[in-house]
Amino acid sequence: MSPISIVGVGETRYAKRLHRDLDSLALEAAEVAVRDAGLSTRDIDGIIAPGVDYAGVHELARNLGIDGRFFCAESMHGGAGVVSAPLVAQLAIDAGLATTVLCVQAIVWGTERSGNVGLPHAAMRMKATFEIPFGWYPQIVHFAGMARRHMELYGTTEEQLAAVAIACRKHAALCDNAVMRAPLSLDEYRRIPLIADPFRAADCCLVNDGAAAFIVTAAERAHDLAKPAVRVLSAAQGMVRGGEFSTLRPEYLCTAAIDSGPKAFAQAGVRPADIDFVQIYDNFTAMVIEQLEDLGFCAKGEGGPFVADGRIERGGALPVNTAGGQLAQAFVLSANLMVEAVRQLRGECGARQVANAKLGLVTGYTGAEHATVILGAA
Amino acid sequence: MDPRPLHVPDVEWEVARPFWEGCRQRELRMPRCVCGAYIWYPEPRCPTCRSDRITWVPVSGRATLFTWTTVYRTFVPGHSARVPYVTGIVELTEDAKLRLATFLVGVEGVKLALGLPLRVDFQRIENDVVLPVFRPA
Secondary structure, three states, X not given: OOOXXXXXXXXXXXXXXXXXXXXXXHHHHHHHHHHHHOOOHHHOOEEEOOOOOHHHHXXXXXXXXXXXXXXXXXXXXXXXXXXXXXXHHHHHHHXXXXXXXXXXXXXXXXXXXXXXXXXXXXXXXXXXXXXXXXXXXXXXXXXXXXXXXXXXXXXXXXXXXXXXXXHHHHHHOOOOOOOOOXXXXXXXXXXXXXXXXXXXXXXXXXXXXXXXXXXXXXHHHXXXXXOOOEEEEEEEEEEOOOOOOHHHOOOOXXXXXXXXXXXXXXXXXOOHHHOOEEXXXXXXXXXXXXXXXXXXOOOOOOHHHHHOOOOOOOOOOXXXXXXXXXXXXXXXXXXXXXXXXXXXXXXXXXXXXXXXXXXXXXXXXXXXXXXXXXXXXO | OOOOOOOOXXXXXXXXXXXXXXXXXXXXXXXXXXXXXXXXXOOOOOOOOOOOOEEEEEOOXXXXXXXEEEEOOOXXXXXXOOOOEEEEEEEEXXXXXXXXXXXXXXXXXXXXXXXXXEEEEEEEEEOOEEEEEEEXX
């Protein structure tokens, strides 16, 4: 396939509650990304907007002034849908179906779901029958089960989970647009009540409102635009056995990064040791540890020690979630992680800039699906 | 919208009805294909041989502990009286792929560990709704 680049990024303000309509947030992030690229909204001829429904996509196109035909697609779901968007955009660009593809994700869970973020799971009949009546609900319980088994099998500790939360808070403190900017100490972490052992609120991603967007175009077109183009060196999708029900997965302690990760590294022709920073879909602290293992940054079971002692903090061996990730910046299903990766590779991140950042990796997933992209500085 | 509270399963759903019938008779039943393979969660066809000749057969109710969590804050109103509760995944001894999410009971003061032997017990939560739960064997 011909090479592609990310040429513009945009975000709304992130906050616990913005009391704004989903479509208007998506539009704002899209407009910021288009301006960032030095493009006009009318240049957009492709839209990938995971989680925006039929009417929302066409309203977005109408509001952007896309007058006539445009390409529209979505592959995978949730965070995997966002991070695999460059792959879909590349297919469309290669096939001549689009030239300039907007990828946008908006979320208003802060306003809509402050009570219970698990309702989509309750709508799945198999879960409603064989899981929820047994207290196996919502997501925090599913992932606490994985964390507990990881701790029992490999000796992963509470301090190592805390290290992920503490790193994200440190990074968010250096980011103007982050929901949770207060620092967190290990003592403070320990005093937070358990919700589902071993998880506390500090182990869980935020529930907030906001939107983020990025623009993908052919690498050969990217040179003429406003900002240094960030090269998409690879974009890969992955699937894990057992499907949506984590209880049934044969590789219970693996995400589908075991599938998307090796493909992404092979396509990009790089190894984990070459990567300068990663932005990992951090729905829970333990899942950062598991994905680092799945991606080959360390062996299975060694993720706990890997994240300890500041190794994933700015200035550490492998900075992770440099704007605070979804634990501290905002939960935008990895779209904020894509934006941050692009800004790091353009060298725009000021106090939180990773020195000499040339190669970055981003992940997104939901349930059985996972996507990994590797991005390179211009 | 289903008006049933979250903690109560639909015991009349045809896909799972034999499971709940078994529980009312204090018997744990699992779907098994004529080819011998257990199928879990229930599926209309056997993923191994594609047959649809699947029947629910009694199993021993013996299991081992696969993982667990103690839940201190529930999002299910019908579980608020149970908090804190221990829920987990158990592997039935008949076949390791038969993993059930379930309440773990009688575990106060028990040091939980992977592989802990367990046996099924039954808890009536409504007239016609009996849940299989697991306790140390």
